[in-house]
Each structure stands twice: as structure tokens, then as C-alpha cells.
Amino acid sequence: MVRYILQRLLLIPVLLVLFSIMVFALVQAPPGDYLTTYIATLSASGSSMDQAQVDALEKQFGLDQPVHVQYWRWMQSLARGELGLSLEYQRPNSELIGERLGLTIALALAAFVFTWVVAIPIGIYSATHRNSILDYLITVINYTGVAIPNFMLALILMWLAYAYFDVSITGLFSREFEQAPWSFAKFIDLLKHIWLPMIVIGVAGTARLTRVMRANLIDELNKPYMVSGRARGLSEWQLVMKYPVRLAINPLASTIGWYLPELFSGSLIVATVMNLQNIGPLLLRSLTNQDMYLAGSILLIYCALAIVGTLISDILLAWVDPRIRMEKS
Amino acid sequence: MDSREEPNELPILENPDHPDLAEVDGVVPVPPTLPVESASATEELLVANQEEERISIASNWTLVWWRFRKNKLAVLSGLILIFLVIIVLVPEFFATMDPEDTDARLAFIPIQSVHWIDEGRLKPWVPGVVGKRDPVTLKMIWTVDESEKVYIKLFAEGYSYKILGLIDSNLHLIGAADPEQAGKVFLLGTDRLGRDQWSRLAYATRISMTIGMISVGVSIVLGLILGGISGYFGGWPDMVIQRLIELLQSLPTIPIWLALTAALPRTWSPEKVFFAITIILALRGWTTLAREVRGRFLSLREEDFVLAAELAGCSQARIILVHMIPTFTSHIIATSTLAIPVMIVTETSLSFLGLGLRPPAISWGVMLQEAQNIQTLALAPWLLLPGVVVIVAVLVFNLVGDGLRDAADPYSN
Numbered sequence: 001m002v003r004y005i006l007q008r009l010l011l012i013p014v015l016l017v018l019f020s021i022m023v024f025a026l027v028q029a030p031p032g033d034y035l036t037t038y039i040a041t042l043s044a045s046g047s048s049m050d051q052a053q054v055d056a057l058e059k060q061f062g063l064d065q066p067v068h069v070q071y072w073r074w075m076q077s078l079a080r081g082e083l084g085l086s087l088e089y090q091r092p093n094s095e096l097i098g099e100r101l102g103l104t105i106a107l108a109l110a111a112f113v114f115t116w117v118v119a120i121p122i123g124i125y126s127a128t129h130r131n132s133i134l135d136y137l138i139t140v141i142n143y144t145g146v147a148i149p150n151f152m153l154a155l156i157l158m159w160l161a162y163a164y165f166d167v168s169i170t171g172l173f174s175r176e177f178e179q180a181p182w183s184f185a186k187f188i189d190l191l192k193h194i195w196l197p198m199i200v201i202g203v204a205g206t207a208r209l210t211r212v213m214r215a216n217l218i219d220e221l222n223k224p225y226m227v228s229g230r231a232r233g234l235s236e237w238q239l240v241m242k243y244p245v246r247l248a249i250n251p252l253a254s255t256i257g258w259y260l261p262e263l264f265s266g267s268l269i270v271a272t273v274m275n276l277q278n279i280g281p282l283l284l285r286s287l288t289n290q291d292m293y294l295a296g297s298i299l300l301i302y303c304a305l306a307i308v309g310t311l312i313s314d315i316l317l318a319w320v321d322p323r324i325r326m327e328k329s
Numbered sequence: 330m331d332s333r334e335e336p337n338e339l340p341i342l343e344n345p346d347h348p349d350l351a352e353v354d355g356v357v358p359v360p361p362t363l364p365v366e367s368a369s370a371t372e373e374l375l376v377a378n379q380e381e382e383r384i385s386i387a388s389n390w391t392l393v394w395w396r397f398r399k400n401k402l403a404v405l406s407g408l409i410l411i412f413l414v415i416i417v418l419v420p421e422f423f424a425t426m427d428p429e430d431t432d433a434r435l436a437f438i439p440i441q442s443v444h445w446i447d448e449g450r451l452k453p454w455v456p457g458v459v460g461k462r463d464p465v466t467l468k469m470i471w472t473v474d475e476s477e478k479v480y481i482k483l484f485a486e487g488y489s490y491k492i493l494g495l496i497d498s499n500l501h502l503i504g505a506a507d508p509e510q511a512g513k514v515f516l517l518g519t520d521r522l523g524r525d526q527w528s529r530l531a532y533a534t535r536i537s538m539t540i541g542m543i544s545v546g547v548s549i550v551l552g553l554i555l556g557g558i559s560g561y562f563g564g565w566p567d568m569v570i571q572r573l574i575e576l577l578q579s580l581p582t583i584p585i586w587l588a589l590t591a592a593l594p595r596t597w598s599p600e601k602v603f604f605a606i607t608i609i610l611a612l613r614g615w616t617t618l619a620r621e622v623r624g625r626f627l628s629l630r631e632e633d634f635v636l637a638a639e640l641a642g643c644s645q646a647r648i649i650l651v652h653m654i655p656t657f658t659s660h661i662i663a664t665s666t667l668a669i670p671v672m673i674v675t676e677t678s679l680s681f682l683g684l685g686l687r688p689p690a691i692s693w694g695v696m697l698q699e700a701q702n703i704q705t706l707a708l709a710p711w712l713l714l715p716g717v718v719v720i721v722a723v724l725v726f727n728l729v730g731d732g733l734r735d736a737a738d739p740y741s742n
Binding site: 168 | 576579580581582583584585587588589591592593594670674677678681682683684697700701703704706707710713716719720721723724727728
């Protein structure tokens with residue numbers, strides 16, 4: 001087990017280096033750079049910049065250097081634990097990202113917990129009350145839940161709240177807490193706001209998990225040990241909860257592998273629609289403004305989150321299922 | 330589900346005296362003079378025989394079809410899907426007016442309600458609308474003018490277009506009965522620029538559905554080739570391809586897609602952007618399919634019929650194309666059908682954020698861009714309708730895909 005985890009941990013830096021090359025190539029790819037975009041914006045608003053200024057800025061950001069030198073400089077700063085300077089905000093990227101990264105992770109984890117807490121009981125109910133009216137209803141909701149793009153759900157909820165209750169349900173904080181330092185009151189305020197985006201992001205996953213849980217459990221319910229349990233006089237509740245449910249949950253651990261990374265990156269679009277201050281909208285803005293070091297850093301963070309998500313799931317899977325553990329060692 | 334139950338529903342069994350079948354079965358037709366009881370017993374036997382026979386002589390595809398059509402929901406979804414594909418082929422026929430026709434004076438007209446009866450007869454019409462500016466907010470307020478009746482009919486004449494770019498036509502599914510009033514029918518309202526939503530939806534269906542289907546098509550080709558190489562030859566190519574798949578699958582999809590589409594030059598024409606996006610979507614889409622194909626090849630490689638083909642001197646290309654691939658074509662179709670909605674949602678999301686297709690291209694995502702602003706949405710909730718179409722499209726693709734997946738293995742129980 002330890003050896004298996006170590007092997008996986010050793011692979012992470014290799015993956016990250018590969019991803020960093022890919023990411024840098026991506027943010028470098030659009031024609032022009034931040035300065036050309038910036039100059040275009042300036043001239044659109046009627047002002048301009050003289051050549052000497054442009055040259056000075058180019059030198060400062062290293063934009064006059066060849067691509068591999070730029071990449072190397074970025075890597076060096078990454079190795080020092082810095083993420084470079086945002087061209088647009090003129091602030092260190094680590095500062096910009098840092099304050100939003102926590103919210104990104106918190107939101108994803110909240111949606112994750114929501115999914116499991118909701119999906120497992122519903123899945124159990126659906127499987128044990130197969131073909132009942134409620135089961136059909138759940139199936140219909142599941143199919144719709146998978147089919148509805150989460151930004152669409154966000155839009156509909158925002159519209160309903162605005163049009164019929166006259167409340168705006170965007171953002172993660174009330175106005176007075178937005179710029180405030182962290183405090184207990186701010187945390188409570190966050191809890192008051194986070195539940196809606198949490199549901200919006202978690203709905204599709206919940207629907208899928210419910211279906212998997214239902215299918216797994218139905219397979220187990222038909223097994224002979226159920227008959228023998230009944231014959232020994234176990235109550236139905238005890239019988240279902242003690243054996244088949246445990247067996248049906250095990251395979252679900254493997255879904256964490258794709259689900260956690262999906263939650264991290266999936267919140268991006270919802271965050272943009274609902275104006276949540278996580279790293280999603282920041283990435284979108286940096287991409288359109290060609291703020292390449294900022295965009296590159298955020299992309300790399302998404303990659304790292306994806307890798308960690310997969311790793312957690314693999315370790316969990318090996319932990320809950322001895323067969324996998326034996327195979328790997 | 331047991332496929333043996335199936336033949337009960339077969340129409341051909343209703344006349345067991347069908348000469349061809351009797352011949353195939355080798356069963357002598359029952360003489361009508363036999364006592365009643367014994368006749369029914371023999372008939373039962375006959376029917377049972379024919380059931381067995383029908384299953385054993387049916388082709389793989391027939392079995393898949395028998396199983397698929399048992400799933401009523403999947404069949405219904407299939408019909409809706411066919412309807413959507415027809416819209417993809419001739420959106421012009423379904424549109425009531427040119428989707429690019431802008432008239433700022435006609436902005437934000439609400440959905441017109443269709444009235445079916447006029448003067449006691451079935452004669453559908455939509456009420457005319459009268460716009461008035463609110464003197465304070467300067468907001469346009471549309472009021473329904475029931476006195477002005479715009480009659481509509483099926484197969485009306487309207488603007489001219491070319492069917493599939495070939496045949497000239499000016500026929501439309503729905504339109505104003507009087508061509509003079511063609512500009513007064515807005516079945517699903519208008520958007521910010523006074524463009525007719527109904528017509529734009531028809532055109533958007535074409536683009537969004539094609540993006541999904543083409544990118545899955547590219548994924549299939551890539552997945553078959555790379556998955557096939559990986560599974561059939563094994564060794565170092567397998568090693569390289571598997572690592573590549575793992576690498577691509579561990580990428581966070583949405584951020585990378587965003588970065589890729591943001592990298593497309595702004596100066597590109599809509600057609601170029603369209604193809605670039607299909608390629609971008611396919612870049613990761615092939616990995617799932619390649620994994621499945623590889624698994625199939627790995628297990629099939631050991632099968633007797635492959636060995637037999639090898640011994641009979643078949644070339645490798647022939648073994649792969651003629652003997653191996655047909656055994657899992659139905660699985661590929663099922664997996665691909667389930668992959669299309671993912672592509673559609675991704676394209677819609679990207680275009681919605683302004684990074685995918687851009688106007689003048691019309692897709693569901695581009696249309697939804699108009700609905701980004703909550704204030705606008707409160708004023709004109711019908712702008713969300715393209716989203717409803719997205720949901721329906723994704724739903725039917727998923728249901729058909731699920732039905733196909735269950736039907737794909739006709740010999741399993």
C-alpha cells in the first residue's frame with residue numbers, strides 16, 4: 001500500500017512538468033501578447049503609448065525573449081514557489097489566486113458532500129422500491145438532472161429568484177463582507193450563500209451517482225445471501241443496510257476519480273454565470289486579456305487539482321477494496 | 330430482459346401457416362380435421378418451434394432491433410431524434426423568416442399565442458402586436474392586439490432558399506397565410522435585435538447538432554485506429570498510446586477547452602472556428618472509445634474465429650475489418666450516441682461564455698449568450714428557450730444511447 005502511494009506520488013512531478021509545457025504552449029498560442037491587447041484597448045479608448053514605454057514594458061515582462069526563455073523564466077519562478085506577476089493587475093499571481101483558490105476547493109468539496117449525502121439514500125430507496133411511483137419519479141428527475149447543463153440551471157434559478165422573489169442570488173458573500181477580512185461572521189455569511197451554487201454544481205453528479213447506486217444495489221439484492229438472511233429472520237432494514245449496501249457503495253469509490261476533478265473544473269462556468277469569486281472567472285478574464293502568466297498559473301492549478309483528485313480516489317479504492325490492494329503490491 | 334420473449338410480438342406469428350416459415354421449420358402444416366385439443370397442443374409446439382427458429386436465424390442486427398424496440402422510451406426518443414436530424418438537414422423549411430433579419434424596432438416581442446379557432450372554424454391565427462414606448466423608462470411595451478389577426482397555415486410560402494444547397498424552394502412548414510404579413514409571425518418571440526427566435530432556433534439546431542455529431546465522428550475514427558493498434562498489436566505502441574490516453578484523461582477538461590478556444594484567432598471565419606472546435610472536442614473524446622476498442626481487441630485476439638481466419642490466410646487488415654470490428658459495431662454506436670450530448674453541452678457552454686462559436690454563426694450557445702444578463706432575462710424570459718431545446722436534445726441522445734447499449738448485447742440475459 002505504502003509503496004503504491006509512493007509510486008503515484010513520484011509520478012506527480014513528471015505529470016506536472018508535462019502539463020506545464022502543454023499549458024505554456026497554450027497560453028502562448030494566440031497571436032499577439034498582453035501588450036498588443038493592452039495597446040489595442042488603449043487606442044480604443046483614445047489614448048496611446050509611446051514606443052519607449054512599450055519597449056520598457058516588454059523588457060520588464062520578458063515578452064521580447066524567445067518562447068523557450070520565457071518558459072524557462074516561468075519555470076524558475078514556479079520552482080521558487082512564485083507564480084509570476086499578473087500583467088493586468090500588476091500584482092503577484094499567487095496573491096490573486098490564493099484568495100480564490102480556497103473558495104474553489106470549498107465549493108467543490110461542498111458539492112461533493114452534497115452529492116454523496118443525497119445520492120446514496122435516494123439510490124437505496126429507488127433500488128428497494130423498484131418500479132414504485134417514486135422510483136419512476138426519481139428516474140425522470142435523474143435523466144433531467146444529467147441532461148441540464150449546470151450553467152442553464154444556474155440561469156433558471158437566478159431568473160426565478162429575480163423575477164418572482166426580487167432577490168439576487170449571485171456571489172458567495174453579502175456586499176458588506178466581500179472585501180472584509182476573514183471572521184466568523186464572514187464564514188456564516190459564506191454558508192448562507194454557498195448552498196445554491198453547491199446544489200447547482202452537484203446536481204448532475206448526484207443524478208449519475210443515484211443511478212449507479214441503484215443499479216449496483218439491485219444486482220446485490222438478487223443474490224442468494226439475501227434469501228438466506230431473510231430465512232434467518234433478519235429485519236428487512238438490517239438485511240439491506242448490513243450487507244448489500246456496503247457492497248454496492250464500494251464501486252462508487254472509483255467514481256471519485258473523475259468526479260472530484262470534474263467538480264473543480266465544472267464550477268468554472270457556473271462561477272462565471274453566478275459571479276462567484278473563485279478562480280474560474282479569473283481564468284476566463286486572463287484568457288481573454290492574454291494575461292498569460294496568470295492564465296498559465298491557473299491552468300496549472302486546475303491540472304494539479306485534477307491529479308490530486310484522481311490520486312485520492314485511487315488510494316481510497318485500494319483502501320476499501322482489498323482485492324485491488326493485493327493486486328497492486 | 331430475455332430475448333426469447335420477443336417473438337411473441339412478431340406479426341408473422343399471427344399466421345403460422347406462412348408457407349416459407351413452414352418450409353424453414355420443416356414442420357408439416359397441421360391438418361384441420363384433428364380434434365380441437367390436440368390441434369391447440371400441436372400449434373403451441375409449432376409456435377414454440379418457430380420462436381426458437383426465428384431467434385437462431387435472425388441476424389445480429391435484427392436481434393438488436395428487437396431488443397431496442399422493447400424499450401418504449403428509447404423508441405420515442407429515437408423518433409424525436411429523427412425529427413431533430415430532419416431540422417438539421419433543412420432548417421430553412423422550419424424557419425418562418427431569415428434568422429439574420431434584424432429590426433431593432435421589433436426587439437423583445439413576447440411569444441405569440443396561437444389561436445386555433447376563428448369564426449367557429451379551424452383557422453389558426455396569431456394576434457398582432459402593437460409596441461408603445463413607456464414615456465418614463467423608454468422601455469418598449471408590447472401589447473397584444475386581438476383585433477389584428479395574422480392567419481397562419483402549414484406549408485406556407487415565404488423567403489426562398491435552397492434545400493441542401495441544391496434545390497430551390499420557398500416552401501415553409503409554418504408561415505403567414507398571406508405573404509404580405511410574413512414579417513408579423515414571431516412564434517417564439519424576438520431577441521434584442523428583433524430577430525425571430527423560432528427561425529434562429531431552427532438554424533442553431535443545425536450548427537449545434539452537427540458540431541456534436543462531427544466531433545464524435547472524428548473521435549470514432551481516432552478511437553478505432555489508435556485503440557485498434559493498441560489492442561491488436563500490443564507491445565510498445567500499446568504502451569505509448571495508453572500513456573497518451575492517461576495523460577489526456579487526467580487533464581481538467583473545461584479549463585483546457587477554454588484555453589484552446591481562446592487561442593483561436595479572432596480573425597478566423599465562422600466556418601474555420603466551427604471546424605477548429607469540432608477538432609478540439611474530438612481531441613479528448615477519442616480516448617474513451619479507444620479504451621473500449623482496445624479492450625475488445627484484447628479479448629477478441631484470443632478467440633477461435635480469429636485464429637481460424639489467421640490459419641485460413643487472411644491478411645491482418647481483413648481480420649480486423651471483416652472479422653473483428655463487426656462484432657462490436659453495435660457497442661461503438663451506443664458509446665458514440667452517448668458521447669454526442671457531452672459534445673453538445675460543451676459547445677453550448679463554450680459559446681455561451683463567448684469563447685466558442687461567435688456571431689454571425691448561430692448555435693444554441695450563441696443564442697443563450699443573449700440570456701446572460703439577469704435583467705434582460707426578467708424582461709424577456711423566452712430567451713431561455715434555446716436552453717430547453719438543449720435539454721431535450723441531450724435527453725433524447727442519452728435515452729437512445731442507453732437503449733442501444735442495453736440492446737447491443739443481444740445474447741446476454
